[in-house]
Amino acid sequence: MSKFEEIARRRQMAHSKLVDSGSEVYRHFLAMEKAAFSTGELQAMHKELIAVGISVVIDCESCMQWHIEQAARYGASRKQVLEAVEVGLEMGGGPATVSARFALEVMDVTF
DSSP, rough: OOHHHHHHHHHHHHHHHHHHOHHHHHHHHHHHHHHHHSSSSSSSHHHHHHHHHHHHTTTHHHHHHHHHHHHHHHTTOOHHHHHHHHHHHHHHHHHHHHHHHHHHHHHHHHH
16 A cells, blocks of 8 residues: 555544544544635635645645645646645745655655
8 A cells, every 4th residue: 555545544534533423523524625625716726735735834745745736636637736835835945846846745646
């Protein structure tokens, strides 16, 4: 199993456990997530690209993988995702270069 498959498996397992536990907080979080990423003045793809940049800055591998895959699903090109990663690099400085390397690996298996 690849690193990316393992991250996705663990993310899905944690999601299922939280849903199955009846967590009210997680239920509200999912509703907030749905509202935040729904199309409004910004298209869902653009919101996913914003999340890619933020994920690079906060160094969340699972977040980077999820939002890169979602951006691609909504039609983002590899170049658009790269530009989102680059914005994260600018905002995060030197430490964000480590995250950016992971994001590039995800892009290689996504595109």
